[in-house]
Amino acid sequence: MISLRRIPEVWHRLDVTVRDLPFGLLLLAGSLVPEFHNHGTQVGGLPARPFDTLAVAAVALQSLPLAVRRRWPVVCLALVSLGFAVDQLRGYHSFAGTAVPIALLSVGAHLERHRRVTALLSSVAYVPLAVALYRLGSGAEAPSEFVMYYLALALPWGIGAWLRSTRVAEAERRRRVAEDTRTAERTRIARELHDVVTHHVTAMVVQAEAARYLTAAPDRLDQALTAVTDTGRRAITDLRHLLDLLNPDYGPESRTPAVGRFLTLVEQTRRAGQPVEFTEEGTPAESTGSADLVAYRVVQEALTNALKYAHGGRTSVQVRHGEREITVEVGTDGSGTRAGSPGGSGRGLAGLRERVDVLGGDFHAGHRTGGGFVVRARIPAGSAS
DSSP: OOOGGGHHHHHHHSOHHHHHHHHHHHHHHHHTSGGGTTOSOOOSSOOOOOOOHHHHHHHHHHHGGGGGTTTSHHHHHHHHHHHHHHHHHHTOOOGGGGHHHHHHHHHHHHOOSOHHHHHHHHHHHHHHHHHHHHHHTTTOSOHHHHHHHHHHHHHHHHHHHHHHHHHHHHHHHHHHHHHHHHHHHHHHHHHHHHHHHHHHHHHHHHHHHHHTTOTTOHHHHHHHHHHHHHHHHHHHHHHHHHHGGGOTTOOGGGOOOOTTOHHHHHHHHHHTTOOEEEEEESOOOSOOBTHHHHHHHHHHHHHHHHHHHSBTSOEEEEEEEOSSEEEEEEEEOSOSBOOSSOOOOSHHHHHHHHHHHHTTOEEEEEEOTTSSEEEEEEEETTBOO
């Protein structure tokens, strides 16, 4: 047994022809009720005629094709129009004549191609019908009445065309939203991948370069290789966190960023041979949203650039936790040397600027007056991810 709650779901799974058939059958049954005879649409001045076998055929021809009004709208309109012509020329004036505007609305709403040609052919076909009805009615109805009926039929066609354009516009909007969402997600993952991989790999490259010159000092060589190993392990851990972004169950509560590990980040940079002075002031707020993660990424990217472009130069890191914002400043005096790591693409700083801007903060990165480079960021706390 199908539960009542599942009936709408099962109904929508049925073929569109099956779903439209009951409406056609209902119109057919209603048109054959004796009380409704000769009380339908009347175009022209032909006198009413009692129903006969041909009347039943005309009613069926107008009603049953409504089952295919969405699948084959042109076929539906042609059959309904043929039945309507027989209905009016014979003087049955059945209730099934209301199928004509429904068929026209369906053509306007569901016909994908050749809509103008179909509209032109329908208009041309209406002319001989109007002329025949005018002559058979002995001029009982003025020509203006035929024109008014034609204009009345144009209304459902226009409504159908409007519905179709609205549906197409909505589908295009959803496509753009989906594409923008995919692009934003790819950008976010690429940004996280850049931040994680670039920092750890840069540190490993610098540590490995230093190890080449420590073959005469086994203790220091062992320390350097241990630092490379530790950095590799941290890189694997952070990459696992990054891969969680692709998990369908990933959410804010499952985010495990390297928040609160500023000191660990600084120590790693120091082991790579970069002298870093670290200062952290204030107490982190209970709810910082994404601000803590963005602050961490700012320090991470700035220290990575210091290792790459000012290796050995004195670097200072200042992190201040306020009630409503986190302030980060990382400066390098520029006295170091360029490390043997690949050149940057500028994607890191651009990504940081986007991160900070999204949270409504301020970001600045540039050369200092006395030499060196400085990165400053003000990140409002409590912003949503």
